[in-house]
Amino acid sequence: MGTYGLKSHIWNNRLKTVILLAGFPFLMLMICFAFALVISAFDNPDIGQGFENAFELLPVLVPIALAVSLLWWVIAFFAHQGIIDATTGAHVLDRRTSPRVWNLLENLCISRGITMPTLRMIDTDVRNAFASGIREKHYSITVTRGLVESLDDAELEAVLAHELTHIRNRDVQLLVIAAVFVGVISLVGDLLVRSPRALLYTSGRSRRSSSSSSGKGGGGAIILILVAVAIFILARFLAIALRFAVSRRREYLADAGAAELTRNPDAMIGALRKISGHSELKAPSQVQQMFIDLPQASGLAGLFASHPPIEDRIAALVDYAGGMDIAISPRIEGPTGGPPEIGRDAGRPPLPGPGPGAGPWG
Numbered sequence: 001m002g003t004y005g006l007k008s009h010i011w012n013n014r015l016k017t018v019i020l021l022a023g024f025p026f027l028m029l030m031i032c033f034a035f036a037l038v039i040s041a042f043d044n045p046d047i048g049q050g051f052e053n054a055f056e057l058l059p060v061l062v063p064i065a066l067a068v069s070l071l072w073w074v075i076a077f078f079a080h081q082g083i084i085d086a087t088t089g090a091h092v093l094d095r096r097t098s099p100r101v102w103n104l105l106e107n108l109c110i111s112r113g114i115t116m117p118t119l120r121m122i123d124t125d126v127r128n129a130f131a132s133g134i135r136e137k138h139y140s141i142t143v144t145r146g147l148v149e150s151l152d153d154a155e156l157e158a159v160l161a162h163e164l165t166h167i168r169n170r171d172v173q174l175l176v177i178a179a180v181f182v183g184v185i186s187l188v189g190d191l192l193v194r195s196p197r198a199l200l201y202t203s204g205r206s207r208r209s210s211s212s213s214s215g216k217g218g219g220g221a222i223i224l225i226l227v228a229v230a231i232f233i234l235a236r237f238l239a240i241a242l243r244f245a246v247s248r249r250r251e252y253l254a255d256a257g258a259a260e261l262t263r264n265p266d267a268m269i270g271a272l273r274k275i276s277g278h279s280e281l282k283a284p285s286q287v288q289q290m291f292i293d294l295p296q297a298s299g300l301a302g303l304f305a306s307h308p309p310i311e312d313r314i315a316a317l318v319d320y321a322g323g324m325d326i327a328i329s330p331r332i333e334g335p336t337g338g339p340p341e342i343g344r345d346a347g348r349p350p351l352p353g354p355g356p357g358a359g360p361w362g
Contacts, residue, residue, distance in 0.1 A: 029062070037228040076180045100153070105164075108164060114164065115139075118139070128279045129159050132290055164257070166254050276293070
């Protein structure tokens with residue numbers, strides 16, 4: 001077994017995966033009931049009768065929803081990497097086309113007895129990287145050309161070690177599962193939430209037709225559709241909330257794993273410094289959650305960001321991994337009056353690492 005990655009974090013990710021899998025049928029049941037309300041509204045019943053009709057329709061709609069969800073899962077399970085490659089423009093690298101990156105990744109994997117993931121590259125000047133995959137032996141690490149060209153070997157090795165830690169800690173599995181949930185719920189919700197006028201117009205026309213022909217219209221169609229829209233909106237927010245089941249702490253832990261794998265926290269700090277301000281890569285939001293860095297939104301939206309600020313990550317590497325960052329460390333005079341040393345603990349002997357639970361990595 002590998003010696004990097006915190007076991008408690010791996011267990012926590014697996015527990016979250018089980019919870020997400022258990023919660024998905026509940027969200028699908030909500031959506032089925034909302035669709036049943038819409039179908040029931042076309043007959044323009046009163047509100048009570050509309051809800052009764054919706055409950056009667058559930059046994060018919062649930063098997064259809066399960067079949068569609070199963071098809072979605074099969075596609076996501078076998079084709080998610082192809083979808084990611086198509087949306088980002090990534091292509092596979094080998095030892096011949098990119099010996100430098102290949103050798104760095106291979107050496108890291110050999111040193112820890114890890115199966116080497118597939119290596120991919122995106123041809124862009126942006127500096128970013130991410131890991132993806134669900135199954136063992138089908139994991140992948142993707143880097144951008146700008147990242148490879150701007151980082152030295154030690155820094156590039158640290159980034160690769162960071163992504164390997166995501167794979168070992170099962171972060172990639174949880175991210176892909178959450179992305180699938182968000183995708184299926186959002187897709188179904190958009191069918192109704194983005195076109196309420198058409199549904200209301202159809203229900204109104206059905207109500208007028210029913211009233212003119214038999215005079216028995218209950219007038220509850222609009223209310224039933226509004227309730228269905230509210231259910232869809234709630235389901236969509238719950239699906240989006242699944243993204244936040246993946247804690248921002250995963251990036252701190254991956255940084256720590258990179259420092260442990262390479263024994264060089266300064267390289268990880270240097271890589272983050274060079275990535276900062278150059279990491280904005282266009283991709284679907286579900287894929288952006290996997291990036292090593294995602295630029296922070298300003299204002300209140302930043303509170304819900306999926307990545308911690310790079311400054312905080314660098315500070316954690318300085319405080320808990322013994323790293324040194326010239327950009328944030330004050331210069332002080334040396335103990336003998338010589339040239340100034342760098343770092344707030346300059347001149348002190350190295351301190352032992354923190355115990356379990358200390359700092360943002362606990």
